Amino acid sequence: MLQEKNPLITNIHKILDLTLVTISFILAYYIKWFLPFEELRGLSITPNYYIILLLTLITSFIVFQLVGFYEPYRKQLFKNIVKKIFLGVFLVLISLTFILYIFHQADLSRMFLGLFIYILIILLLLSKASIYYTIRSYRTNDFNRINILVIGSRERAIDALKAIINNPGEGFNVLGCLEIVTEDHKVGQDIYKGIKVIGTLKSFSSLLVDEAVDEIIFAMPLNEIDSVDNYIYFAEELGVNVRIMPDFQIQKIMYRPATAKIFLDEFAGLPTISLSSTPAKTTELILKNFIDYLGSGIGILLLSPLFLLIGILIKATSKGPIFFTQERCGLYGRTFRLIKFRTMVENAEKLREQLLSQNEMDGPVFKIKNDPRVTVIGSFLRRTSFDELPQLINVLRGEMSLVGPRPALVREAAKYQPWQRRRLSMKPGLTCIWQVSGRNTTTFNDWMHLDLEYIDNWSLILDLKIILKTLREMLVGGGS
Helix, strand or coil: CCCCCCCCHHHHHHHHHHHHHHHHHHHHHHHHHHHCCCCCCCCCCCCCCCCCHHHHHHHHHHHHHHHCCCCCEEEECHHHHHHHHHHHHHHHHHHHHHHHHCCCCCCCHHHHHHHHHHHHHHHHHHHHHHHHHHHHHHCCCCCCCCCEECCCCCCCHHHHHHHHHCCHHHCCCEEEEEEHHHHHHHHEEEEEEEEEEEHHHHHHHHHHHCCCCCEEEEECCCHEEEEHHHHHHHHHHCCEEEEECCCCCHHCCCCCCCCCEEEEEEEEEEEEEEEEEECCHHHHHHHHHHHHHHHHHHHHHHHHHHHHHHHHHHHCCCCCCEEEEEEECCCCCEEEEEEECCCCCCCHHHHHHHHHHHCCCCCCCCCCCCCCCCHHHHHHHHHHHHCCHHHHHHHHHHEEEEEECCCEEHHHHHHHHHHHHHHCCCCCCCECCCCCCCCCCCHHCCCCCCCHHHCCCCCCHHHHHHHHHHHHHHHHHHCC
């Protein structure tokens, strides 16, 4: 999840705003210099525009923070953000005018200042609107929320629920509470502000498999739970984060995680012990998200002529739509519609049942090397992996990453063994280590192990290597 209050995110936001100030200044300068109306064209050469730009940047940096540009968008209406933009830019103008007067820079063109302010307002409005509605879209689609399952329903659990509800901007969503088997009578009972006991620990495993659970909070004494280490191990095996509220009883059960790392962590203001099976490189993961959004946006823009050409070829060579969409499993089992260029005949899904006996993959995956459903242009698209390019849209929507385990079909993920479900603990990718490691000759179990190896050893450098290998595979036509 992208944490809006993370210092790195806030700093990136500030850098973006200062970049927009610089662009607005330069555009205003050149527009004024090259205006088609001779009487309005040109600028005085007396002011030092580099010094003025520097003063403008310093002024903007201070004013934007004072006005509240960088408060979390979750807690604001967009109309309030618009008010802050107009107020901030107005204060920048007033402050800059005063500073220029102090520094005896009276020769600066009023039209230049007007153009600068006008362009800056437009760019800030576009920037803030894009950020605001993108965040809202991710939140609406459940990709920027952390789904939490609480174990317990007494005082310690209520403390956790209060902390979560009192921090609405953090994006936490409580699925409900589970109680120990001896307290079945509590099922359905309201614990705190509409959050209920949804079952007992008997349903623990099925809930983790069937629901998109990001984190589990043990908010009761661990010694009251029979075989508690089995529950923690199962969550660890699936890659679900585990938090234990004090008192610190992890030592009492002598639990030693196989893949998860144990560390002290603050959760909604409460101290907890956290067990995480996913990469703990918070800053690098934020950079990965930033690269995903930037890379997918630039990719869609640059590849749009190729998209158009492929669309024309698909329509010209076979009946049916240009794009094929299919429900896939995303982060922790969240479902989304994956977008691909259509490479098969229109009724391919119906024909699949007739071809099950020819499946060449073990495990729950269905794959035939020379699939008779594939069209002529579809064969080329698969060989070059061009059919996957529309998934840049999924990346831009926050449903996928540029690099990560490939998104599984819902029916395939339902057949995963618990240890295989841990591959769902990281956002699915447009490309992955399996795709550049002889995917056509890899067994299903080896594929799963490759994905878990990627999660356990993830780094930005590893992502870069996989992207470069993917480009090589596309150039030599190594797909299928």
